[in-house]
Amino acid sequence: MKRLAIVLFLALLICIALSDEESQTCDSEILATSCTPEDGNQSHDIFELILAEEYETIDPYLPNCIKELKKRGAHRCWHKHSTFLDHLLGVHNILRFWGESEVVARVGLFHSAYSNSYVNLALFDPSKDRNIMKELIGPEAEEIVHLFCIVDRQKVVVETLLVQGVIPMQGLHVPHLRNEDETVYLSPEILRILLVFTMADVADQYFEWQDVLFGGSDKINSMLVPGTDNISKHQSKSIWPGRSSPGIWMSYVSQLGMVASTYNPKDSNLDRKIPPVFGNCTQILSRELEIAAIELYWNVVTNEAHQSDEDIIDKLQMAVTLHPYFFEGHVMLAQKYLHANDNILALKSAEKALELIKTWGTSYDKRMAFGAWVSWTRVMHQRASKELGWPSSSWDVNNFGLVL
Ligand SMILES: *[C@@H]1O[C@H](CO)[C@@H](O)[C@H](O)[C@H]1NC(C)=O
Numbered sequence: 226m227k228r229l230a231i232v233l234f235l236a237l238l239i240c241i242a243l244s245d246e247e248s249q250t251c252d253s254e255i256l257a258t259s260c261t262p263e264d265g266n267q268s269h270d271i272f273e274l275i276l277a278e279e280y281e282t283i284d285p286y287l288p289n290c291i292k293e294l295k296k297r298g299a300h301r302c303w304h305k306h307s308t309f310l311d312h313l314l315g316v317h318n319i320l321r322f323w324g325e326s327e328v329v330a331r332v333g334l335f336h337s338a339y340s341n342s343y344v345n346l347a348l349f350d351p352s353k354d355r356n357i358m359k360e361l362i363g364p365e366a367e368e369i370v371h372l373f374c375i376v377d378r379q380k381v382v383v384e385t386l387l388v389q390g391v392i393p394m395q396g397l398h399v400p401h402l403r404n405e406d407e408t409v410y411l412s413p414e415i416l417r418i419l420l421v422f423t424m425a426d427v428a429d430q431y432f433e434w435q436d437v438l439f440g441g442s443d444k445i446n447s448m449l450v451p452g453t454d455n456i457s458k459h460q461s462k463s464i465w466p467g468r469s470s471p472g473i474w475m476s477y478v479s480q481l482g483m484v485a486s487t488y489n490p491k492d493s494n495l496d497r498k499i500p501p502v503f504g505n506c507t508q509i510l511s512r513e514l515e516i517a518a519i520e521l522y523w524n525v526v527t528n529e530a531h532q533s534d535e536d537i538i539d540k541l542q543m544a545v546t547l548h549p550y551f552f553e554g555h556v557m558l559a560q561k562y563l564h565a566n567d568n569i570l571a572l573k574s575a576e577k578a579l580e581l582i583k584t585w586g587t588s589y590d591k592r593m594a595f596g597a598w599v600s601w602t603r604v605m606h607q608r609a610s611k612e613l614g615w616p617s618s619s620w621d622v623n624n625f626g627l628v629l
């Protein structure tokens with residue numbers, strides 16, 4: 226019995242380590258005049274289309290894809306802080322926010338739709354369903370989805386690309402996951418897609434609970450950082466979803482981005498796409514700074530009542546200085562500046578937040594959904610730009626829409 230439990234536990238660990246999901250098959254009427262954003266280019270913008278969930282306009286293939294995923298139960302599978310369907314759509318959306326093509330975003334949507342050798346629960350069976358998949362997402366995207374399922378993604382991304390720090394110009398020949406005698410060729414373009422997709426995959430799903438699960442509260446051991454996983458540090462009984470503060474993943478993603486940015490297409494007509502995060506992937510965030518910034522941020526979130534406004538502002542400023550890549554600190558700063566009736570600093574913070582929001586396409590603080598962060602930040606932006614200050618009646622706060 227005990228041995229069985231250990232085997233099951235190890236199997237579970239492998240699934241989680243292999244990054245996841247494969248294992249699962251405005252009350253504002255009183256004040257609001259309009260919810261039209263004043264900071265962006267509205268409906269033509271991919272950002273607005275995604276917020277509006279206008280999937281048909283974003284990519285005509287999408288409505289059918291989503292229907293098929295639901296038919297196969299993706300909306301009923303648990304996945305980290307949401308459902309599997311939400312995760313797949315989240316990865317798809319981030320890829321489009323990052324300027325990737327429809328094809329690459331569809332790869333994100335179906336990234337683990339076929340099983341791999343570690344798990345046999347999958348939404349599609351590669352021995353029977355490849356034609357269905359080709360029809361759903363097109364042959365080009367299907368080919369890449371299939372490639373991602375026959376190689377050991379963890380080995381390629383973490384043990385090879387991250388270690389070497391570059392995308393090899395000649396590509397990589399790697400073992401076939403199910404057939405050791407066979408090798409699979411991954412071109413530089415495919416390696417770039419694999420890296421960028423992995424960045425989006427981590428960004429969408431990771432929050433503090435995974436850090437606690439693998440390393441406890443000290444956050445030294447991590448499922449993300451190569452070589453730090455240590456089963457004796459696991460807290461597998463951590464109650465889901467825990468406190469749900471931001472997880473420590475941006476430092477890892479900044480490293481992946483740096484590798485992705487080494488992609489140099491032979492054909493100079495090919496677009497050299499780089500995710501817009503971390504200054505177009507030219508900067509690395511250290512894990513130490515990320516942890517320090519999140520401690521300051523979380524200290525404000527959890528101790529708000531016991532701190533002066535000055536302390537809160539100091540801590541948030543320190544947090545966004547140590548770690549300039551997350552928007553939530555700027556959002557809270559915008560609110561604090563509005564409390565102090567400093568519309569100029571509030572506007573600066575809200576603008577910075579919106580700029581970062583548009584580069585990420587997902588939230589770091591996963592307590593709230595991305596759309597909620599965007600709309601709240603826009604309220605802060607509007608109050609600052611119209612010099613509305615902050616109401617003293619909580620009725621007015623509770624009734625914020627995007628208001629005048
Ligand atoms: C908004 O988008 C439209 C259509 O794409 C374009 O013509 C217009 O110049 C854009 N406006 C701004 C302010 O970017």
Ligand SMILES: *[C@@H]1O[C@H](CO)[C@@H](O)[C@H](O)[C@H]1NC(C)=O
Nearest residue numbers: 452453454455456457458459
């Ligand atoms: C894992 O953690 C235990 C307990 O803290 C320690 O004794 C052991 O050396 C660690 N193992 C590795 C491989 O770091």
Ligand SMILES: *[C@@H]1O[C@H](CO)[C@@H](O)[C@H](O)[C@H]1NC(C)=O
Nearest residue numbers: 499500501503504505506507
């Ligand atoms: C990132 O690249 C885009 C497009 O090439 C450019 O407009 C933008 O200014 C760059 N951002 C940074 C921070 O370098």
